[in-house]
Each structure stands twice: as C-alpha cells, then as structure tokens.
Amino acid sequence: xxxxxxxxxxxxxxxxxxxxxxxxxxxxxxxxxxxxxxxxxxxxxxxxxxxxxxxxxxxxxxxxxxxxxxxxxxxxxxxxxxxxxxxxxxxxxxxxxxxxxxxxxxxxxxxxxxxxxxxxxxxxxxxxxxxxxxxxxxxxxxxxxxxxxxxxxxxxxxxxxxxxxxxxxxxxxxxxxxxxxxxxxxxxxxxxxxxxxxxxxxxxxxxxxxxxxxxxxxxxxxxxxxxxxxxxxxxxxxxxxxxxxxxxxxxxxxxxxxxxxxxxxxxxxxxxxxxxxxxxxxxxxxxxxxxxxxxxxxxxxxxxxxxxxxx
Ligand code: PMV
Numbered sequence: 638x639x640x641x642x643x644x645x646x647x648x649x650x651x652x653x654x655x656x657x658x659x660x661x662x663x664x665x666x667x668x669x670x671x672x673x674x675x676x677x678x679x680x681x682x683x684x685x686x687x688x689x690x691x692x693x694x695x696x697x698x699x700x701x702x703x704x705x706x707x708x709x710x711x712x713x714x715x716x717x718x719x720x721x722x723x724x725x726x727x728x729x730x731x732x733x734x735x736x737x738x739x740x741x742x743x744x745x746x747x748x749x750x751x752x753x754x755x756x757x758x759x760x761x762x763x764x765x766x767x768x769x770x771x772x773x774x775x776x777x778x779x780x781x782x783x784x785x786x787x788x789x790x791x792x793x794x795x796x797x798x799x800x801x802x803x804x805x806x807x808x809x810x811x812x813x814x815x816x817x818x819x820x821x822x823x824x825x826x827x828x829x830x831x832x833x834x835x836x837x838x839x840x841x842x843x844x845x846x847x848x849x850x851x852x853x854x855x856x857x858x859x860x861x862x863x864x865x866x867x868x869x870x871x872x873x874x875x876x877x878x879x880x881x882x883x884x885x886x887x888x889x890x891x892x893x894x895x896x897x898x899x900x901x902x903x904x905x906x907x908x909x910x911x912x913x914x915x916x917x918x919x920x921x922x923x924x925x926x927x928x929x930x931x932x933x934x935x936x937x938x939x940x941x942x943x944x945x946x947x948x
Contacts, residue, residue, distance in 0.1 A: 639670040641740030641766075643729035643919050644784040645817065645909040647792075647946060648858045648877050651833055651884060652851040653778040656797040660807070660858055661780055662946035663788040664817070667734060668727040670744035672752040675722035680707065680744050684725040693723070701704075706740040707768045710746055713765040716753060723748075730940075732823035734910020739781035742769035747786075759786050769933030775827045790947045792859060806825030810865050812945040814927040815918050816903070818894035819940040824886075833884050841886075844884070862947075871904025871920045878907035878917075886912030893921075894939055901933045902926045 643666035649659025675681050679694030682703070691697060693704050694870070711717050728904070729737040743766045748759045759764075767780035771818065778795045779802050779881035794803040837844040854877050878895060880886055887908055895906035896921035908917045922928040927943055934941030 639744040639751065640744035641668045641747070641769075642736070642788040643740055644736040644781065644948065645916075646780065646814070646863075647854050648855045649851065650908065650910060650912075651886060652848055652855075653793065653795060653850065655755070655832075655842070656774065656828060656853050657848065658794040658803075658859075658869055659780055660782045660790070660792055660855060660862070660921065662790045663784055663948070664735070664942075664944045664946070665943075665948065666729040666944070668725065668729060668737065668740040668744040670741075670748040671726075672723040672748050673722040673724070675720050677720065679720060679834055681722045682725070683723075700746065702729050705772055706742055707745070708746040708798065709769045709772055710742065710765060712747065713768055714746070714749055714753075714755060714757075716749060719753070720726075721752065729820075729917075730819060732744070732826065732915075733821065734820055734826075734908075734915035735743075735817070735914070736781045736785055738773045739766060739770055739785040739816065742766035743782060743785040757813040762786050771932075773827070774830065776830060777826075778937065790862075800803050807859070807862060807947075809862055810948040812947045813867065814924060814943070814945055816898070816921050816927055816930045816934065817909070817916050817918045817942040817944060818891075818898065818934045819916050819942060820890040820894065820914050821940060823892065824911050824913030824915040829913045831887055833886065836885060847880050849885055851877065852860045855860050855879075858930075867904055867920065867922050874905030874907040874920060875899075881908050881912060888914060890914070890939075893937070894934065895938060896931050897933050901930045903930050 643744045647660040653659035654928045671729035679692045763786040770777045836907040840847035858873045898906040903919035
C-alpha cells in the first residue's frame, strides 16, 4: 500500500516558489494506492468514486491526466511497459489546494516501489513525484510532493540553485485543531503562480517589500509554533493572508470565509495553497471554537473540514 498525504501550507504559500521558507503540515486526508497482479495488457485502474475498470494505457479523456502522470513515474522508475492492476482511493478534495495531485503521484510511486521491490528511499520517491508535479504545475516549489511523501509538520525551503531542498521536521507539543474552509472552486495553480511572477516583475519595488515581510512572518511563526504561542500564530496567519491578498491570489469567497472564521473566534485565518478559489483555514485550538467555525462555514454553504495540524 502506498500513501500520499494531503496538506495545508501554514505559512509561506507562493513566496516559497522564490526560496522563502514555508511551514507545511499534513492533514488526516490521504490517497492510497494498491497494486495487484494483472495479466491483461496495459494498466487496469479503479479510482474509487471516479471510475472502475479503465485501462490507463488506452485513449480516454477522463483518465488522460493520470496516464500522463503514470508515464512520467514509469519513465523515472524504469518500469515502462509493466502490466498491473492499480486501485486508488482518495479522501482529499481535488484541485482545491490540499495537495491531491502531489499525493496521488507519491502514493503511486511508493506502491510501485513496494510492488516491484525497487528499494528506493523516501528522498527518491519525493524526487520522482516532483517530476509529475512539474507536469501539473510548471514551476512548483516542491513543497507539495515533500509533505505528501514525509507527512507531519515541516519547514521547507526550496534550493533555488537546483540542489537539495532544505527540509526540517518541526515538533510541537500537541496537534492543533483547525477548520479548512473549502470554496469548492478550483484555482489553477500553474496560472496563479505565473500571474504572481508577472505582477512581481512589473512591480519590483512593491514586491520586494512584500516578500521581505513574508520571510519575516515565517521566521516569527516558526518561533511561535515552537513556543506554543497560538495567539501569535493566529496574528501571523492574518498578516500572511493580507500579503496573499496584495499579490492578488485571494477571492471574495476566500475573504468571506476568513471573515466568518474570525467573527466566530478563530485565532487567525488565511488562504492555503495557490488561492484563486480553493481553500483557506482557520486556527481553532479549542474544540468548541472549531465546531462553531465549521458550523458557520456550513451555514454559509461552504464545506468546513475539521482536522488538526502537527499530528
Ligand atoms: O497546489 P497548491 O494549490 O497547493 O499550491 C501550492 C503552493 C504554491 O506555493 C502556490 C505553489 C508551489 O509550488 O509552492
């Protein structure tokens, strides 16, 4: 069985593409891949809730994206032409910034590694999944495939020179309750990252200041997390969200969700992932507040996902 973890970025989304550190946590949503023997041609695939009994190597609009991912993974792992039966199961909502694309690549890569006894370590799995992420996102930072591989709570820093990224496991005293608010609108990560790049190039002075602030916030958030200062983390999330609004990746719905969360006593609220739709999350360490915020989201017709970070 191969598992890829879903995630939320606690601090540093977008800025992480430019080498600014980010803090990311897995959540209790994941993708599971299971491979069995298959004696027919190609790759038979079931994706629970999406399709059953499709052959990935045959032309099909619905499965085309997965065929592309599979071809990248098989090439990277020298497994071209292998036949098998792939079963996928996911509890991560698709395309809303919770890392489903990275999680699927990681889950399949881990299971290919197990089934074909390749003996690869997690670092190599992470690298292979990054290749598939490039297909989805163009110039990804690598944060999604990293957290999907390792899980937990991580500080991630992209190596802009192309060498190994810096990955540091962070420890907190106990997991913290959050509520993810889902707009159920799909943001296009590739387009959003490119749009930020264009705006950054057109406004170098303004963006230099924004990026310097973003870097400072991550440093402060790391300290606050280590010290268990939840109020401070909440404040920093709000400040990080203001920067994400400034770089143009928020939407009216995301802002509405943040407003609802804060009105219902969340300690902080911010977009997570690329924005342009997708999800935000609210910091709600107390169970009562978590319930209240989730209910308020639902009342306003948004999905509210109760989960924890730092598990
Ligand atoms: O794929 P998403 O929506 O979780 O976005 C990933 C986070 C970004 O920082 C926006 C892009 C990246 O590659 O780090």
